[in-house]
Amino acid sequence: QELARVRQGSPEVTGVAVRLLQAxxxxxxxxxxxxxxxxxxxxHFLACPLMRQLCQYQRCVPQDTGFSSLFLKVLMQMLQWLDGPTG
Known part of the structure; x- marks a missing residue:
């Protein structure tokens, strides 16, 4: 529902996607x-749809640089952890 509102031109919507990414x-x-x-x-059956949803939101609202920046940071942290866990 959130993506549908964003696609219809309501980029001010800061709902589930933003809160989920922050979490x-x-x-x-x-x-x-x-x-x-x-x-x-x-x-993967949980993670892939979750990350796909966040990616689609980021693509629909590219002007939201805060979301884009945090999304890329999260992806990089996950990849770095998988590459070599520290701790």
């Missing part, structure tokens, strides 16, 4: 980061 970013900066990354890595 993931917060978890990645917590002691639970490894568990989060590994559970997303193992559970």
């Amino acid at each position: 993931i970013a917060t978890l990645l900066n917590s002691p639970h980061s490894g568990a989060l990354v590994m559970s997303m890595h193992r559970s």
Whole structure:
């Protein structure tokens, strides 16, 4: 529903996608980061639709640089953790 509103020209909508991305970013900066990354890595049926939804939101609202920046930061943190866990 949120993506539909954004696609219809309501880029001011800051709902589920933004809060979800903020929650993931917060978890990645917590002691639970490894568990989060590994559970997303193992559970593609949950992680893929979630990340796809966030990616589609980012593509629909490219002018939201705060969201885009946080989205890329989250992706990089996850990839870095998978490449070489620290902790």
